Amino acid sequence: MHILFAAAEAIPYAKRGGLADVVGSLPYALRRLDVDARIMMPLYGFIDRDRYNITHEMTFQLPRPTGTADVEIWKLVADEMPIYFIKSWPFFGDEFDVYTEWKWDVPRFIFFNQAVMAACEQLKQAEAWFPDVIHVNDWHTGLIPFFLDESRHDAAWSRVASVLSIHNIAHQGEHVGGWLWELGIPGRHHPDLVYQGLTDNMLAIAIAYSDMVSTVSPRYAIEIQYPYMGYGLDGLIKTRSDDLYGILNGLDVDRFNPETDPVIESRFNAENFREKRPPNKHKLQESVGLPVRDETFVIGIVTRIEWQKGLDLVRDGIRPFLTEADTQFILLGSGDPDLSADMAKLVSDFEFKSRAIFGYDAALAQRIYAGCDIFLMPSHFEPCGIGQMIAMRYGALPLVRETGGLADTVVNYDNGPADVGTGFVFSWEEPQALLNTVRWAYQTFRNRQDAWQRMQQRAMQMDFSWDKSARAYITLYEKAIKKRRETA
Numbered sequence: 001m002h003i004l005f006a007a008a009e010a011i012p013y014a015k016r017g018g019l020a021d022v023v024g025s026l027p028y029a030l031r032r033l034d035v036d037a038r039i040m041m042p043l044y045g046f047i048d049r050d051r052y053n054i055t056h057e058m059t060f061q062l063p064r065p066t067g068t069a070d071v072e073i074w075k076l077v078a079d080e081m082p083i084y085f086i087k088s089w090p091f092f093g094d095e096f097d098v099y100t101e102w103k104w105d106v107p108r109f110i111f112f113n114q115a116v117m118a119a120c121e122q123l124k125q126a127e128a129w130f131p132d133v134i135h136v137n138d139w140h141t142g143l144i145p146f147f148l149d150e151s152r153h154d155a156a157w158s159r160v161a162s163v164l165s166i167h168n169i170a171h172q173g174e175h176v177g178g179w180l181w182e183l184g185i186p187g188r189h190h191p192d193l194v195y196q197g198l199t200d201n202m203l204a205i206a207i208a209y210s211d212m213v214s215t216v217s218p219r220y221a222i223e224i225q226y227p228y229m230g231y232g233l234d235g236l237i238k239t240r241s242d243d244l245y246g247i248l249n250g251l252d253v254d255r256f257n258p259e260t261d262p263v264i265e266s267r268f269n270a271e272n273f274r275e276k277r278p279p280n281k282h283k284l285q286e287s288v289g290l291p292v293r294d295e296t297f298v299i300g301i302v303t304r305i306e307w308q309k310g311l312d313l314v315r316d317g318i319r320p321f322l323t324e325a326d327t328q329f330i331l332l333g334s335g336d337p338d339l340s341a342d343m344a345k346l347v348s349d350f351e352f353k354s355r356a357i358f359g360y361d362a363a364l365a366q367r368i369y370a371g372c373d374i375f376l377m378p379s380h381f382e383p384c385g386i387g388q389m390i391a392m393r394y395g396a397l398p399l400v401r402e403t404g405g406l407a408d409t410v411v412n413y414d415n416g417p418a419d420v421g422t423g424f425v426f427s428w429e430e431p432q433a434l435l436n437t438v439r440w441a442y443q444t445f446r447n448r449q450d451a452w453q454r455m456q457q458r459a460m461q462m463d464f465s466w467d468k469s470a471r472a473y474i475t476l477y478e479k480a481i482k483k484r485r486e487t488a
Contacts, residue, residue, distance in 0.1 A: 001477060003030060003037040004131040006116045008109065008140040009098060010039055010083070013047050016098045017304070018249065018386055019137055019167045022216065025252050026473065028081055029466035035474060038129075040116055042092040042108075043074050043085035052076055054085060058126060062088075062118050064111075065184040071115050073122065084123075086115045106176050109202075110183065113143035117151075124156070133161045133477045139173030142206035143185070149209050150186060152487075161484035163476060164210035166203070168383050169224050170231050170308070173202030192239045207236050211480040214245045214473075216384035217405035221246030229381050243483075245476055248408055249384040250466030251393065256369075258394045258460075263363045264370040270460035273395050274453060277370070284371030287364065288355040290328050297327040297442050300372030300396065302365045302387055305335035305343065305358075310378035310401060310434075315342045317378075317431030321438050322350045329354040330372065332364055369394040374441050378426075378434050382406045388423070392459035397452070398423040399441055401434075409464070413444065418451035422459040 009015055011024030027037035047054070057075045061068050074085040087093040091108045099105055116134070124130040136144045144162060151157035177200030188199040190208040198204035207213055215221040221244055223229040225237050237244065254260075258277075259269045265283035268276035278294060285292045299318075303309045322329060329350065331343060340358060347356040357364060369375065375391035377400045384405030388398040392410075400406040402425050413421035424444075426437040445452055 001035050001474070001481075002129065002132045003027070003035055003135055003477060004116075004120070004133070005037065005039045005135045005137070006112075006141040006144060007039070007041055007137040008112075010041050013052065013083075013085075014041065014044055014098050017167070018216070018384060021252070021386055022165070022167065022249055023137060025250065025466055026470060028079065029250065029470035030473065031081060032467075033470055033474065035470075035477075036129075038082045038084065040084040040086065040119060042112055043072075043087040044092060044098060045094040046096050047085070049074070052078075057084075058122060060118065060122050062115060064114070066182065069111070069115075071118065073119055084119065086112060086119060088115065106173065107179050109140040109173070110143065110176065110179055110185075113141060113147065114183075116141070116144060117147050130156065131160055133163055133480055135163045135165065135477075136206060136210070137165050138167050139171060139201075139203040139206070142173060142202035142204075144206075145209035145211075146188060146205050159481075159485055161211045161477070161480035162209070163212045163214060163473075163480050164206045165214045165216065166207075166220075166224070166383070167216055169203065169229070169233060170381075172204065172231065172233070174200065174204075176200050176202055192236055196235055198233070198236060201233075204233055204236055207233065207240060210243075211483045212243050212245065212476050213237075213240050214247050214476060216247070216249045217408045218246030218248065219407045220383045220404040223381070223404060245472075247469055247472045247476070248405060249386065250469040251386065251389045251464040253393070253465045256390050256393055258370055261366060261370070263366040265367075268395070270457050273456060273460065277395050280367065280370040281372070284330070284367045285328065287367060288330055288357070290330075290353065290355060295326065297325060297374070297445050298372045299327060299329045299374050299376055299438070300368040300391075301331045301333065301376045302368055303331075303333040303377070305333045305339050307336070307339070308380055308382075310380055310429075311336075311339045311343065313378045313401075313429065313431050313434045314376065315339070315346060315431075317434035318438065319346060319349075320435055321442070322346075322353065325439075325442055327353065327442065330368060331356045332359075332361060332368060334359050366394075369396055372396045373445055374399050374424075374438070376438075377401075377406060379403060379406060380429055385409070389462075389464045392422055392462055393464070395456045395460050397441070397455055397459060399437055400425055401429065402427045409462075413451075413455060415440075415444075416451070418448075418454040418458075421455050422462060423455070
């Protein structure tokens with residue numbers, strides 16, 4: 001089975017969110033199961049070609065109504081995984097970030113969709129390789145399923161199926177009709193798009209034309225069928241309910257392994273964490289300039305600072321707790337300027353027990369996972385989330401809101417001997433709900449250490465590896481191929 005992942009991001013080359021983690025991990029898991037998976041993504045200007053040994057493979061011309069583009073394909077083989085990079089001036093090759101501004105990102109990624117289709121033709125000739133499935137991801141590659149539908153009368157393309165993964169339905173690539181018209185892209189006459197006025201929405205186009213649709217957790221597949229989390233596409237999603245699957249993202253368990261992590265102070269596992277994890281708490285406290293104390297309850301957050309992540313709940317809900325408890329609060333993240341200012345004010349008001357580090361520090365992130373007692377993740381919505389999985393693997397109990405992948409991965413404490421539980425869960429999107437749950441976690445930490453440690457051990461033993469998810473995707477690809485070839 002030949003699977004081509006088309007995406008805007010993939011670790012370690014370009015990352016702005018969880019999309020990069022999936023595209024940079026799932027294809028490797030598939031290859032371990034004898035699937036010939038490959039990746040195609042833009043060659044952004046900031047990607048260090050020498051560092052990764054990315055070499056030029058070929059150049060071809062792509063005719064478009066606005067002019068012929070010279071398209072370069074660059075290639076890297078990493079752990080036997082072929083990764084293809086698309087470069088073409090002025091769209092890709094000179095930028096300093098993955099995304100720029102909407103009015104430029106739209107034509108850039110429309111071009112990328114066209115270039116992916118053309119590059120497949122080039123690979124067929126140069127390497128005798130052609131996909132059975134193109135796995136598209138979010139709105140950036142949303143036109144590819146439509147292009148496949150338009151090519152259904154071509155003998156080769158008629159057998160190529162499409163699978164769409166929705167990583168975040170809030171980002172859609174909407175209002176792109178003018179660019180599509182300018183480029184001579186045919187009208188999208190799918191009735192479900194027409195009657196809902198969504199013919200110029202790239203994510204909607206992908207939802208309508210893909211053979212199969214997936215989300216990155218089972219709960220999220222349900223949530224986006226309702227107005228609150230469907231962001232205007234809930235009606236369209238419901239029309240695809242028979243072809244909609246929620247497959248939980250996996251975790252790179254080799255990369256995130258407290259037993260081998262070179263960054264943390266003391267390596268540990270689920271059997272020896274009681275003795276060997278505490279030095280990591282000390283190192284975390286020391287590294288951010290807080291008093292080193294075993295008995296202090298340490299709350300950690302590693303996040304993008306934005307409304308989705310529930311920072312407004314943290315801002316208003318954690319303040320009373322900081323006044324009443326022997327606790328320390330450590331935040332690492334960047335994002336929305338207003339919320340960042342709010343968090344800076346909170347930390348400055350409690351500077352003797354709180355720290356905020358604005359930006360991203362990969363080593364500090366690992367120390368937070370390995371050293372904090374509670375990992376806070378109170379998202380308003382969370383398609384999957386990776387932080388809670390990393391936290392559990394490193395023995396930090398997650399405190400999360402019951403939504404999306406958080407609900408699928410964190411089991412609420414039974415408020416007893418911990419026969420059940422890997423963390424603490426609340427439902428209402430209210431600061432008071434967060435505050436009450438933090439207080440509950442604190443009392444458990446203080447008064448029920450045996451239960452706390454049982455949960456730590458259970459959390460560390462959870463299997464979040466990609467293998468199970470990869471097998472589910474193989475089944476999805478088989479369904480997509482069957483559907484495509486039955487209608488070819």
